[in-house]
Amino acid sequence: HSFCTLLVVSVGSDMDYYGNGAPRVHGKAMRSNNVDAVDFPAIPTPKGHGPIQHQWSPYDDNGGTAAAVAGKGFVIVGADTRLNGNFNFLSRDDGSKLHKLTDTTILASTGMQGDRLQLQKVLEHRITWYEHTNGKPPKTAALAQLLSTVLYGRRHFPYYTFNIVAGLDANGDGVCYSYDAVGCTEPLNYGTTGSASSFIEPLMDCLIRKPNQRGAGGTVQAPADMTVDEALEMLKNAFTSAAERDVHTGDSARFYILTPEGCREEVLPLRQD
Amino acid sequence: VDGVVVVAEKVHGSRMMEPSSGQRCHAVDKQAGVCIAGHLPDGRSLVTDLRQDCAEERANFDTPMRGAALAHRLGSRMHQNTANGWYRPYGVSMLVASYSDDGPQLQVVDPSGTALGYYACAVGHGKTVAKTHLEKIDFATVTCREAVAKAVEIISEVHEAKHKTWNIEAAWVCDESKHKFVHVPADLLPPPNTKA
Numbered sequence: 001h002s003f004c005t006l007l008v009v010s011v012g013s014d015m016d017y018y019g020n021g022a023p024r025v026h027g028k029a030m031r032s033n034n035v036d037a038v039d040f041p042a043i044p045t046p047k048g049h050g051p052i053q054h055q056w057s058p059y060d061d062n063g064g065t066a067a068a069v070a071g072k073g074f075v076i077v078g079a080d081t082r083l084n085g086n087f088n089f090l091s092r093d094d095g096s097k098l099h100k101l102t103d104t105t106i107l108a109s110t111g112m113q114g115d116r117l118q119l120q121k122v123l124e125h126r127i128t129w130y131e132h133t134n135g136k137p138p139k140t141a142a143l144a145q146l147l148s149t150v151l152y153g154r155r156h157f158p159y160y161t162f163n164i165v166a167g168l169d170a171n172g173d174g175v176c177y178s179y180d181a182v183g184c185t186e187p188l189n190y191g192t193t194g195s196a197s198s199f200i201e202p203l204m205d206c207l208i209r210k211p212n213q214r215g216a217g218g219t220v221q222a223p224a225d226m227t228v229d230e231a232l233e234m235l236k237n238a239f240t241s242a243a244e245r246d247v248h249t250g251d252s253a254r255f256y257i258l259t260p261e262g263c264r265e266e267v268l269p270l271r272q273d
Numbered sequence: 274v275d276g277v278v279v280v281a282e283k284v285h286g287s288r289m290m291e292p293s294s295g296q297r298c299h300a301v302d303k304q305a306g307v308c309i310a311g312h313l314p315d316g317r318s319l320v321t322d323l324r325q326d327c328a329e330e331r332a333n334f335d336t337p338m339r340g341a342a343l344a345h346r347l348g349s350r351m352h353q354n355t356a357n358g359w360y361r362p363y364g365v366s367m368l369v370a371s372y373s374d375d376g377p378q379l380q381v382v383d384p385s386g387t388a389l390g391y392y393a394c395a396v397g398h399g400k401t402v403a404k405t406h407l408e409k410i411d412f413a414t415v416t417c418r419e420a421v422a423k424a425v426e427i428i429s430e431v432h433e434a435k436h437k438t439w440n441i442e443a444a445w446v447c448d449e450s451k452h453k454f455v456h457v458p459a460d461l462l463p464p465p466n467t468k469a
Contacts, residue, residue, distance in 0.1 A: 133342045138334060145335035
C-alpha cells in the first residue's frame with residue numbers, strides 16, 4: 001500500500017536528479033515561466049540543491065500481520081503481537097490487532113495502531129446503539145456492511161487500517177470479509193492482511209482455494225474442506241513461516257477460534273528477531 | 274400470523290375524484306409499509322422520512338429495518354413535534370406493517386409519538402365498533418387472506434357516509450406477497466361504490 005508518502009520538492013530545473021548541472025548563483029532566485037526574476041536574500045541550501053520541502057505525515061505503519069480462515073461451523077482469526085516502530089520494537093505483547101465485536105464476530109486489523117484503536121471504539125459505539133435500537137447484537141453480515149460504511153465515511157482522510165471481519169454467519173458457518181483502507185470488501189473463505197500478507201495469502205490460495213492448480217497427471221484440484229484443527233495447524237504454520245521471512249512479524253501469535261459453542265484462545269510463540 | 278394487513282376506508286369528496294388517488298397505504302421499504310390515518314400531507318412527509326431511515330439501515334447494516342425499531346424511530350419523530358415550540362404535532366396516526374426478521378409486526382404510532390404493537394387495531398370514527406369485531410378474531414390461526422375479508426367486512430359495517438362515493442384501499446405484507454409490502458390483489462376487495 002503506497003500511502004501518504006513524504007513530499008519532497010526540489011527546485012532547480014537546470015540540473016539533474018543528483019544535482020549535477022549548471023551551478024546556481026546564491027542570492028539570485030530562479031527564473032520561473034511567467035514571473036520576472038527577483039533578487040531574494042540568499043537561502044541557505046545544501047550545495048547543488050534548491051529549497052527542499054518536508055511534509056509531516058499523520059500516518060505510521062506499526063506493522064504486523066493478521067490472517068483468518070473460515071469453514072463449516074468455525075472461523076479462526078490470528079494476529080501477531082509485535083508492535084513495530086521506526087526500526088525498533090514498541091511492544092512484543094500488543095493484543096490490539098484482534099478485537100471481539102460480538103459473540104459471533106471478531107475484527108482483525110493491521111496498519112497503524114492509533115487508527116486501529118479508534119476504529120474499534122467507533123464500531124463499539126455503533127454496536128451499542130444498534131443493540132439499543134434493535135434489542136439484539138448485529139449479525140456478522142450487518143457488521144461487515146457497517147465497517148465498510150464507516151471506512152468510506154473517512155474516504156478523504158482514511159483510517160490507516162487493513163481489516164478483516166471474521167465471524168459466524170446466520171447458519172453458524174464461518175465467513176471472512178477482507179477490506180482495503182476505504183471499505184472495499186468481499187466475503188470469502190479466508191483473508192490475510194498486514195506486512196506478511198504477501199507471504200501468507202499465496203500459501204492459503206494454494207492450500208485452501210487452489211485456483212488454477214493441477215495435481216499429478218493434470219487433475220483439477222478441488223478447494224480444501226478443512227476441520228477446525230486442520231485449519232488451526234495451517235494458520236500456525238503460516239505465521240511461523242511469516243515470522244521467518246518478514247522482519248515486522250514475530251514474537252507471538254494469538255488465535256481466536258470461534259464456533260457456535262463459543263470462543264477459544266490460543267497463543268503460539270514466534271521468532272523474536 | 275403469516276403477515277400483516279392494513280385496510281383503509283377512503284371517502285371521496287366528490288364523484289369527480291379518481292378512486293385510486295389519495296393513496297393511504299405506502300411502502301417504506303420492501304418489507305415494511307404504513308397506512309396513513311388522518312391528515313394525508315403530514316402522513317406523506319413522514320413516509321418520506323421513514324423511507325430514508327430504512328434506506329440508511331440497509332446501507333449501514335445490509336439488513337431490513339426491524340418493525341419495532343421502525344416504529345420507535347417514527348415515534349421519536351412524531352414526538353419531537355410535540356416538545357418543540359416551533360412545530361405543531363403531526364395530524365396522523367400511522368399504522369406500520371412490517372415483516373422483517375422479527376416476524377410480522379403491526380405497530381400504531383399516534384400524534385404523541387406513542388408506538389404500540391398490536392395484534393389488530395382500528396383508528397378513526399368507527400374504531401370502537403371495529404375494535405369489538407377485531408377482538409373476536411383468532412389471531413393464532415387467521416391467515417392474511419381471511420383477514421382481508423374480515424377487515425373489508427368491518428369497514429363496510431362502520432362506513433357512515435352512505436351518500437358519498439367511497440372505496441377501500443388495502444395493503445399487506447405476508448408470506449403470500451413474498452414478504453413484500455404491496456397492495457392487496459384487486460380481486461380480494463369489493464368493487465368501489467360509485468353511487469353518489
